[in-house]
Amino acid sequence: MNSFLTDKQIQHLYWRTGFGISSSELQLVRTLPKKEIIDRLFSESSRKTNLSLDFGVLEKDPRDLSREERIELRKLRNQKMLDLNIQWLQQLAETKQVLREKMTLFFHNHFAVRLKTPRAAQHLNNVIRNNALENFGDMLMEVSKSPAMLLFLNNRQNRKNNPNENFAREVMELFTLGRDNGYTETDIKEAARAFTGWNFNKQGSFVFRQKHHDFGSKTILGRTGNFKGEDVIKILLEEKQTAKYITQKIYTYLVNEKIDSDHLETLTNRFYNASYSIEVLLREILESTWFYNPEHIGTKIKSPIELLVGLSKPFQVHYKNTKVLLYLQRKLNQVLFFPPNVAGWKGGKSWIDNSTLMLRLKLASVTLNNGVIEMNNSDDSEVSMMMKQKFYKKMKSQMERKIKATPNWELFLASLEFKNKQQLIDFILQPKLSEGAKNVISELDAGNTKNFIIELMSLPEYQLC
Amino acid sequence: MNRRNFLKQSVFASGITLVPSFLKGMELLSPAQLSGYKNVIIIQLSGGNDGLNSIIPIQNDIYHSLRPTIAKKKNETLKITDDLAFNSSLEPIKKLYDQGEVCIVNNVGYPNPNRSHFRSTDIWQTASDTNQYLSSGWVGRYLDANCQHPYQAIEVDNSLSLALKGNQLNGIAVSDLKQLHRTTREPFFNKLVNDTQDEMLHEDNQGYLYKTMLETYSSASYIYETSKIYESNISYPQSSFAKNLKTIADFIISGLKTRVYYSSLGGFDSHVNQVNSQDRLLKVYAEAIGALVKDLKKNNRFKDTLILTFSEFGRRVKQNGSRGTDHGAANNVILIGGSLKKAGIYNELPNLSDLDSNGDIKFTVDFRSIYASILNNWLEVNDQTILGTGFDKLSFI
Numbered sequence: 115m116n117s118f119l120t121d122k123q124i125q126h127l128y129w130r131t132g133f134g135i136s137s138s139e140l141q142l143v144r145t146l147p148k149k150e151i152i153d154r155l156f157s158e159s160s161r162k163t164n165l166s167l168d169f170g171v172l173e174k175d176p177r178d179l180s181r182e183e184r185i186e187l188r189k190l191r192n193q194k195m196l197d198l199n200i201q202w203l204q205q206l207a208e209t210k211q212v213l214r215e216k217m218t219l220f221f222h223n224h225f226a227v228r229l230k231t232p233r234a235a236q237h238l239n240n241v242i243r244n245n246a247l248e249n250f251g252d253m254l255m256e257v258s259k260s261p262a263m264l265l266f267l268n269n270r271q272n273r274k275n276n277p278n279e280n281f282a283r284e285v286m287e288l289f290t291l292g293r294d295n296g297y298t299e300t301d302i303k304e305a306a307r308a309f310t311g312w313n314f315n316k317q318g319s320f321v322f323r324q325k326h327h328d329f330g331s332k333t334i335l336g337r338t339g340n341f342k343g344e345d346v347i348k349i350l351l352e353e354k355q356t357a358k359y360i361t362q363k364i365y366t367y368l369v370n371e372k373i374d375s376d377h378l379e380t381l382t383n384r385f386y387n388a389s390y391s392i393e394v395l396l397r398e399i400l401e402s403t404w405f406y407n408p409e410h411i412g413t414k415i416k417s418p419i420e421l422l423v424g425l426s427k428p429f430q431v432h433y434k435n436t437k438v439l440l441y442l443q444r445k446l447n448q449v450l451f452f453p454p455n456v457a458g459w460k461g462g463k464s465w466i467d468n469s470t471l472m473l474r475l476k477l478a479s480v481t482l483n484n485g486v487i488e489m490n491n492s493d494d495s496e497v498s499m500m501m502k503q504k505f506y507k508k509m510k511s512q513m514e515r516k517i518k519a520t521p522n523w524e525l526f527l528a529s530l531e532f533k534n535k536q537q538l539i540d541f542i543l544q545p546k547l548s549e550g551a552k553n554v555i556s557e558l559d560a561g562n563t564k565n566f567i568i569e570l571m572s573l574p575e576y577q578l579c
Numbered sequence: 580m581n582r583r584n585f586l587k588q589s590v591f592a593s594g595i596t597l598v599p600s601f602l603k604g605m606e607l608l609s610p611a612q613l614s615g616y617k618n619v620i621i622i623q624l625s626g627g628n629d630g631l632n633s634i635i636p637i638q639n640d641i642y643h644s645l646r647p648t649i650a651k652k653k654n655e656t657l658k659i660t661d662d663l664a665f666n667s668s669l670e671p672i673k674k675l676y677d678q679g680e681v682c683i684v685n686n687v688g689y690p691n692p693n694r695s696h697f698r699s700t701d702i703w704q705t706a707s708d709t710n711q712y713l714s715s716g717w718v719g720r721y722l723d724a725n726c727q728h729p730y731q732a733i734e735v736d737n738s739l740s741l742a743l744k745g746n747q748l749n750g751i752a753v754s755d756l757k758q759l760h761r762t763t764r765e766p767f768f769n770k771l772v773n774d775t776q777d778e779m780l781h782e783d784n785q786g787y788l789y790k791t792m793l794e795t796y797s798s799a800s801y802i803y804e805t806s807k808i809y810e811s812n813i814s815y816p817q818s819s820f821a822k823n824l825k826t827i828a829d830f831i832i833s834g835l836k837t838r839v840y841y842s843s844l845g846g847f848d849s850h851v852n853q854v855n856s857q858d859r860l861l862k863v864y865a866e867a868i869g870a871l872v873k874d875l876k877k878n879n880r881f882k883d884t885l886i887l888t889f890s891e892f893g894r895r896v897k898q899n900g901s902r903g904t905d906h907g908a909a910n911n912v913i914l915i916g917g918s919l920k921k922a923g924i925y926n927e928l929p930n931l932s933d934l935d936s937n938g939d940i941k942f943t944v945d946f947r948s949i950y951a952s953i954l955n956n957w958l959e960v961n962d963q964t965i966l967g968t969g970f971d972k973l974s975f976i
Contacts, residue, residue, distance in 0.1 A: 228697070283710070415784050445738065455698055457712045463787055464714060467739040468729065468795035469752040471788065472762045487767040502766050545785055550775030554767075572767055574788035 226458035238262035412545025418446035478571030485513030626848035671869030688909030688942030719745030821867035
């Protein structure tokens with residue numbers, strides 16, 4: 115157990131459980147055994163930092179507002195949703211509680227909710243964060259009872275004799291068992307009856323409305339009783355398939371989209387027997403030897419948020435206009451708090467189309483170097499040199515106006531322990547280089563560290579971690 | 580000068596553009612081949628267009644009584660039949676209609692309609708059931724099954740809609756062709772692409788990234804170089820939607836081997852004071868379509884073109900409290916083309932005395948029947964492979 119990891123393996127651990135590792139952090143943890151590095155990740159994340167926007171007028175009872183204030187309300191709501199997005203994005207880039215935030219990001223996609231009510235959205239996000247490394251069962255219960263979920267999947271309209279099946283269906287299909295995994299349409303109908311009466315009050319607290327609840331007997335997944343919503347959640351957690359489904363998704367997120375069935379079985383048992391302790395599951399994965407096998411390293415396509423945060427973090431990039439961050443999220447097809455639907459972002463190859471890829475490849479140069487990927491070949495003729503310079507100049511003037519990002523290169527370069535070409539490649543890029551990339555790199559000059567790093571980050575290899 | 584030489588020369592003349600090796604075998608259509616190369620243009624009116632105030636049941640008492648302030652008066656419309664009239668903003672469409680080039684299908688929708696913009700758009704774009712979540716679009720699956728190149732489906736927009744994403748092939752999104760072309764001229768990427776050979780590509784994620792990069796590169800060059808051949812001298816309206824349609828016309832007339840074009844016009848979510856805003860948008864839509872059709876006709880390509888216009892849902896029949904309408908269900912779909920088999924009003928008008936429990940129009944035609952008809956009857960491919968199940972085909976084409 116007291117084994118040590120190579121630099122590449124440490125970087126792998128930090129990319130999958132966070133957004134990469136800084137040079138100075140790497141120097142520090144390199145001396146620690148694997149177990150201690152992992153302990154460190156958990157202890158850094160023992161605390162929780164909730165998102166806390168000032169909602170001002172949105173906190174007030176609409177009846178106390180003037181007519182003008184009410185008109186402004188809708189506009190304000192939309193604005194606050196965007197503020198919430200930016201606040202979280204900045205927290206992702208600055209936090210020390212990296213593992214917790216990374217798992218919050220995972221469950222943000224698992225419990226994918228798209229709302230126009232910022233208070234509910236923030237509340238749900240904090241519920242997820244507070245349970246992200248703790249217990250999945252507790253999280254499921256609290257999320258199911260949150261105003262955000264009750265609103266989004268219409269459980270407020272789910273009443274005795276007039277049921278709305280939306281939540282009952284999704285809780286099985288997307289949150290616990292997974293689609294077509296051992297439940298029937300009848301199970302959904304019966305579960306919907308059990309969830310009747312679940313609602314929330316003006317203060318945003320959960321309430322059980324007796325008069326809307328169907329107190330009759332229900333049969334769900336083979337069990338019969340006068341079930342309430344809480345009982346359905348408990349029944350779903352008793353099903354081992356739920357442990358398997360969640361483990362499978364976490365494995366895809368942290369390890370590989372190709373799932374090893376032996377590992378999955380071991381992990382599922384561990385997770386289930388530990389009563390859904392997320393920490394137990396994560397430790398089982400991270401403390402294994404197979405997690406660090408070459409077939410898992412550098413094979414995952416970074417999500418837009420992983421890419422954006424991974425790029426900004428080491429340079430502490432400051433954006434003069436935070437609208438740029440929203441613009442980039444939109445163009446890259448992942449806007450925090452705005453998943454495409456209740457099934458969330460699909461991830462993997464679906465992040466990539468021709469327009470997102472070209473922007474992703476340009477992103478490092480755009481945020482860190484005014485859009486310029488300066489490339490000097492030894493065999494350049496004077497003419498092609500001039501052409502390039504003209505091209506760069508045009509790009510620079512366009513980007514400077516549009517993006518207005520200020521990266522801290524001095525800080526980055528000062529803390530960088532590596533200077534030679536191969537070391538920089540190994541530090542910046544996780545996967546093995548393609549033949550094309552090898553050819554290109556062989557002709558590049560690593561003498562100008564800044565230019566060389568931009569070039570490495572502009573390779574398709576940088577899209578992987 | 581024949582087209583191939585023309586292309587070679589223009590590539591050569593563009594100077595620092597390196598011609599990647601894979602471009603050399605690129606096919607171009609000769610003028611003779613061009614004729615008969617069928618294509619579809621798909622237009623989404625985003626936000627949920629109010630079909631009832633677009634193609635109007637002008638004699639229907641329920642229509643007038645449920646919409647006391649937003650119903651159109653007879654003298655504000657263009658007559659189709661005694662019962663039906665166009666919104667006067669749709670005058671260019673009316674002209675095409677009179678020439679037998681428009682087919683209107685009423686009551687198009689799907690079972691258990693979803694009233695969320697996002698969800699219903701996904702349903703229309705993926706051709707899924709209401710409770711089925713698909714990650715590929717119907718045009719994308721057409722690419723998978725029947726095409727070789729990403730540029731055979733082009734979206735003239737910033738990013739690629741789900742509709743054009745397949746499981747193996749994705750379509751190409753082009754908003755500003757020059758800008759896309761400029762990105763592919765970036766010296767660094769240029770070098771990388773030229774140093775990458777097809778046989779280096781693996782099936783893994785890294786291979787996929789390189790493959791997409793090469794495809795973007797070749798498609799961008801192909802589209803850029805090929806579309807230089809024709810630039811329209813027809814005048815289009817100033818709107819950006821019209822600009823997008825002009826781009827599509829340039830592509831078609833230049834002879835791009837593209838089967839499906841996709842574009843959208845947004846802003847139809849008319850909850851408040853809808854009359855002015857909807858009329859304005861319909862005008863933008865109709866004038867742009869008018870110019871597009873004129874352009875295609877002039878170049879003898881209209882007979883090979885079919886234009887499908889849809890919206891993710893229609894709107895509620897009863898107006899709401901703010902002189903607008905809320906999200907509804909079934910809606911009309913407009914088909915425009917030079918080779919329609921059945922023009923005019925395809926089927927029965929919406930039955931306003933038999934609405935669903937939300938007060939919305941019930942569907943009688945599944946939207947996937949329209950897709951199936953286009954795939955089978957127009958593009959001449961197997962629609963079931965793409966749509967999963969068989970749907971009744973309509974005879975408009």
